[in-house]
Amino acid sequence: MSSSTLPGMEVRELGTRQGLRLIELNIGAQHPASGHMRMIVYLDGDVIVDVDPDIGYVHRTMEKLAETREYVRVISTIERMTIIDACNVTLPYVEAVEKLLGIEPPPRAKYLRTILCEINRISSHLYGLGLGGIFLNHSTMYMWAFGDREVFLHLANMLTGARLTHTYAIMGGVRRDLPQGFRDAFEKAKRYMTRRLKEYDKIFFNNPVVRGRLENIGVLPRRDAILLGASGPNLRASGVEYDARMTKYAAYEELDFKPVVGEAGDALERIWVRLREIEYSLELIDRALKQLPEGLFFNEKYVKMAPPAVKHWIEKGRVRLPGTYIRLKTKPGEIITRAEMGHGEITYHLVSDGGIKPYRLRIVTPSARNLILFKELPKGHLLMDFPAIYGSLDYFPPEADR
Amino acid sequence: MENRSEKEIPSRKRPNLVKAHLDAITIGLKTLLTRKPMTMMYPEVSEEWPEGYRGVIIYFYDKCIGCSLCSQICPPRAIKMYKVPGDKRLRPGYDIGRCIFCGLCVEICPVDALAESKVSDKVFDKLEQMVFDPIDWTFFTKDLQKEQETRRNKVRVIIDEEVGLRYESTVTK
Amino acid sequence: MVLDIDLVGTISTYLGLPPELVRAVLAPLIYPGLGVFTVIVLFLIWAERKIAAKVQLRVGPYYVSKRLHGALQMLADGIRVAFQEVIIPLEAEKPAYILAPILSFAALTVAFAVVPGGPGIYGFSSSMSLLIVYAAISVSPILIILMGWSSSNKFSYIGAGRETLVTIAGEVTLLASLLSVAMMYKSLDILEIVEIQRQTDIIGLVANPLAALLFFIAALLLTDRIPFDLVLGEQEIVQGPFTEYTGVLYALTLALDYGKLYVLMLLFTSLFLGGWAPFDSVILGVVAVLAKTILLLLLAVFLRSVYARMRIDQVASVFWGRLFPLALLSFIISALVAPLYG
Numbered sequence: 011m012s013s014s015t016l017p018g019m020e021v022r023e024l025g026t027r028q029g030l031r032l033i034e035l036n037i038g039a040q041h042p043a044s045g046h047m048r049m050i051v052y053l054d055g056d057v058i059v060d061v062d063p064d065i066g067y068v069h070r071t072m073e074k075l076a077e078t079r080e081y082v083r084v085i086s087t088i089e090r091m092t093i094i095d096a097c098n099v100t101l102p103y104v105e106a107v108e109k110l111l112g113i114e115p116p117p118r119a120k121y122l123r124t125i126l127c128e129i130n131r132i133s134s135h136l137y138g139l140g141l142g143g144i145f146l147n148h149s150t151m152y153m154w155a156f157g158d159r160e161v162f163l164h165l166a167n168m169l170t171g172a173r174l175t176h177t178y179a180i181m182g183g184v185r186r187d188l189p190q191g192f193r194d195a196f197e198k199a200k201r202y203m204t205r206r207l208k209e210y211d212k213i214f215f216n217n218p219v220v221r222g223r224l225e226n227i228g229v230l231p232r233r234d235a236i237l238l239g240a241s242g243p244n245l246r247a248s249g250v251e252y253d254a255r256m257t258k259y260a261a262y263e264e265l266d267f268k269p270v271v272g273e274a275g276d277a278l279e280r281i282w283v284r285l286r287e288i289e290y291s292l293e294l295i296d297r298a299l300k301q302l303p304e305g306l307f308f309n310e311k312y313v314k315m316a317p318p319a320v321k322h323w324i325e326k327g328r329v330r331l332p333g334t335y336i337r338l339k340t341k342p343g344e345i346i347t348r349a350e351m352g353h354g355e356i357t358y359h360l361v362s363d364g365g366i367k368p369y370r371l372r373i374v375t376p377s378a379r380n381l382i383l384f385k386e387l388p389k390g391h392l393l394m395d396f397p398a399i400y401g402s403l404d405y406f407p408p409e410a411d412r
Numbered sequence: 413m414e415n416r417s418e419k420e421i422p423s424r425k426r427p428n429l430v431k432a433h434l435d436a437i438t439i440g441l442k443t444l445l446t447r448k449p450m451t452m453m454y455p456e457v458s459e460e461w462p463e464g465y466r467g468v469i470i471y472f473y474d475k476c477i478g479c480s481l482c483s484q485i486c487p488p489r490a491i492k493m494y495k496v497p498g499d500k501r502l503r504p505g506y507d508i509g510r511c512i513f514c515g516l517c518v519e520i521c522p523v524d525a526l527a528e529s530k531v532s533d534k535v536f537d538k539l540e541q542m543v544f545d546p547i548d549w550t551f552f553t554k555d556l557q558k559e560q561e562t563r564r565n566k567v568r569v570i571i572d573e574e575v576g577l578r579y580e581s582t583v584t585k
Numbered sequence: 586m587v588l589d590i591d592l593v594g595t596i597s598t599y600l601g602l603p604p605e606l607v608r609a610v611l612a613p614l615i616y617p618g619l620g621v622f623t624v625i626v627l628f629l630i631w632a633e634r635k636i637a638a639k640v641q642l643r644v645g646p647y648y649v650s651k652r653l654h655g656a657l658q659m660l661a662d663g664i665r666v667a668f669q670e671v672i673i674p675l676e677a678e679k680p681a682y683i684l685a686p687i688l689s690f691a692a693l694t695v696a697f698a699v700v701p702g703g704p705g706i707y708g709f710s711s712s713m714s715l716l717i718v719y720a721a722i723s724v725s726p727i728l729i730i731l732m733g734w735s736s737s738n739k740f741s742y743i744g745a746g747r748e749t750l751v752t753i754a755g756e757v758t759l760l761a762s763l764l765s766v767a768m769m770y771k772s773l774d775i776l777e778i779v780e781i782q783r784q785t786d787i788i789g790l791v792a793n794p795l796a797a798l799l800f801f802i803a804a805l806l807l808t809d810r811i812p813f814d815l816v817l818g819e820q821e822i823v824q825g826p827f828t829e830y831t832g833v834l835y836a837l838t839l840a841l842d843y844g845k846l847y848v849l850m851l852l853f854t855s856l857f858l859g860g861w862a863p864f865d866s867v868i869l870g871v872v873a874v875l876a877k878t879i880l881l882l883l884l885a886v887f888l889r890s891v892y893a894r895m896r897i898d899q900v901a902s903v904f905w906g907r908l909f910p911l912a913l914l915s916f917i918i919s920a921l922v923a924p925l926y927g
Binding site: 035053056148153157213395396397 | 637640641642643739740743746811812814815818819820821822823889890891892893894895896897898899
Binding site for chain 2: 080083085158160172209217218221273274320328336
């Protein structure tokens with residue numbers, strides 16, 4: 011590798027790369043639009059020849075930490091992978107442990123989980139949409155999406171008592187029953203959001219400047235999407251009808267779930283799928299609230315074991331746990347569970363040796379799977395298209411790094 | 413997948429160029445002239461959190477039976493058991509700097525000795541001040557309860573159909 | 586005319602200098618030059634942030650001077666920047682790195698000398714003043730490219746490349762619209778153009794709206810306003826050619842864009858909105874010019890909250906493929922409406 015010195019500036023010459031002299035541009039880790047990662051972009055003039063995503067800046071050893079903690083304590087740890095999508099990211103883990111324990115959450119708990127999952131999905135999509143906006147320097151979309159996300163954070167706060175780190179689904183059910191006034195608040199939020207989505211269309215989605223930035227950019231054909239293992243809205247935007255919610259976990263079976271599928275597979279289509287999924291999630295919550303079955307929100311077995319002095323709390327809709335809950339002993343075995351997060355499909359592989367802690371917890375997060383798209387999609391596009399592609403992928407570095 | 417022409421894909425439908433530009437500018441102007449900020453002016457007013465909000469954990473020494481379940485379930489090990497002079501049992505102490513406000517300790521407590529306050533924005537000068545032994549925690553609880561009641565300029569957040577979030581003062585005039 | 590004659594006359598007799606010289610110094614330094622420009626740019630950045638905040642459902646600048654809705658925020662920022670250490674990268678070409686922002690701003694002040702700010706308020710009159718303004722403005726891209734080169738940073742370098750493209754695309758359109766206007770009024774003297782408009786009571790915006798529109802869009806491009814802020818391009822190239830600048834030098838690069846915008850909008854007022862029409866007196870004339878200019882400036886900064894950044898090839902194709910042919914069309918319109926102005 012030789013280097014030639016231009017006056018005032020050094021350009022590394024990479025003669026071996028397709029015989030072109032390239033500029034190696036480090037976007038990140040200190041950059042206004044890189045996130046917690048670094049992308050080494052190889053430029054020929056203004057055209058991207060190759061991208062090397064360099065991840066791991068926010069690696070927090072989630073898998074190893076899970077091995078050192080009791081089952082219930084793992085939940086609030088792994089939640090921190092995707093703090094904006096806390097219920098979706100923990101739900102498959104909880105379901106895996108439940109299956110190993112041989113307990114089943116009551117139907118009401120399943121519905122409540124679904125409701126929080128969809129609220130999380132909306133706020134996660136709004137977060138992604140906002141970032142997608144600011145990556146195009148559309149600051150209004152950024153602020154609008156983040157402002158409207160507050161509405162759904164408030165809904166989640168009403169339901170769980172925390173804005174982001176809910177730790178809502180735990181083994182055996184959920185921690186809180188539906189609070190009073192939630193249906194009414196949601197009804198208002200739904201009407202507000204439906205109206206706002208139309209305004210989003212006007213200022214962002216149908217804005218000719220934004221269209222020009224997104225249309226036919228980063229096209230991911232259907233075949234490539236499958237081969238590269240893309241997941242979530244990025245996969246569905248390419249016309250693949252797959253959504254982990256089709257595997258019918260939680261209450262999705264009874265809600266008659268149908269995925270939102272796009273066709274074109276470009277950046278615009280990915281944003282479109284997210285916008286439509288927000289709409290559909292509102293619809294799903296509405297359905298879930300209507301069909302919400304009566305009954306306990308926590309497994310009867312644990313409710314019976316709860317200490318008598320605090321049982322009155324359970325009638326008020328707050329769970330109280332028995333002392334044995336800390337050291338839950340599972341059957342030895344392995345299990346794989348999956349769920350659809352806002353960013354895509356998350357997979358847990360839980361191995362238990364019959365102890366009180368997971369023997370091994372393997373986590374494959376959607377952002378980790380979508381990372382490969384950074385390498386494939388920008389090739390041949392201009393440097394200016396790179397943020398557009400990044401924004402449309404809704405990549406979340408802490409989640410990919412785990 | 414059948415080949416459909418570009419125009420049939422729903423995301424490709426677009427209004428004509430001039431209308432789209434005008435739409436964008438109109439909605440911008442409309443928001444500029446009609447909408448009020450969604451911001452809650454935080455340090456000046458603070459949120460009256462909804463029922464069941466999980467804030468700083470408070471502790472009642474009298475109710476505690478010293479079972480140590482809270483310290484066992486605490487995910488970040490913010491609660492640890494301390495030996496208190498003149499007390500046979502171990503009592504929980506609290507490191508607020510480690511606490512993630514998950515509230516699991518409250519749920520495992522068999523006697524309601526722990527509870528969630530509605531305060532989550534406590535400020536400390538030093539790191540050492542954030543660690544409470546059981547006695548300190550009891551006094552801290554009393555301070556916190558007083559603060560919770562006396563804090564002024566609180567607003568309740570209400571979801572509104574028109575403006576998304578509305579802030580209503582808790583002081584009734 | 587009272588104020589003008591008094592001020593210039595008094596100073597010239599006091600110092601024993603010819604009034605033309607005093608005038609030529611006062612105009613670029615006070616009004617329409619740097620003094621008023623500083624106030625306007627502080628107001629404009631505040632207004633820009635406040636408008637964007639309003640559209641985005643935020644509050645915007647607030648805590649510095651709460652009663653003025655945070656209007657002094659920019660002053661506070663300015664003071665902070667003034668006392669900030671100027672860091673010069675080791676690899677930078679020092680003379681060029683330091684001189685480029687200063688020179689480009691100095692070149693801009695030449696434009697203040699010929700753009701009129703009211704009846705009888707100008708640095709010096711010339712039969713070529715329109716071309717002088719254009720020349721003063723078109724010096725700065727060269728120096729911006731120099732900044733990008735001397736910073737010795739890849740982002741700056743790419744930014745300088747974009748500046749080249751943007752300048753070529755924008756200035757052709759700008760010059761074409763300027764020339765079509767000159768053709769319409771049959772004059773290159775800004776003062777004369779304003780007088781022609783006042784005499785005939787037809788402002789340029791009515792006579793040739795196409796040229797006005799092209800002028801406005803090209804001005805947005807040349808001054809890096811959204812949707813044409815390619816040169817700054819925060820999400821790709823951090824701050825473009827200005828990435829490495831800190832402190833006062835950074836403030837100068839920031840003020841450069843606003844300065845160009847201010848000059849171009851003053852020019853727009855004179856060319857298309859009849860300058861100080863319909864007033865004759867100095868004070869009212871100045872108020873009219875400033876009011877029109879500020880209105881245009883606010884319109885330019887409002888677009889920030891509606892649009893995203895346009896892609897570089899689309900900017901090029903819009904300017905060369907759509908606007909440049911339209912500029913040629915505006916020549917035809919000028920030829921048709923020229924009889925209006927005699």
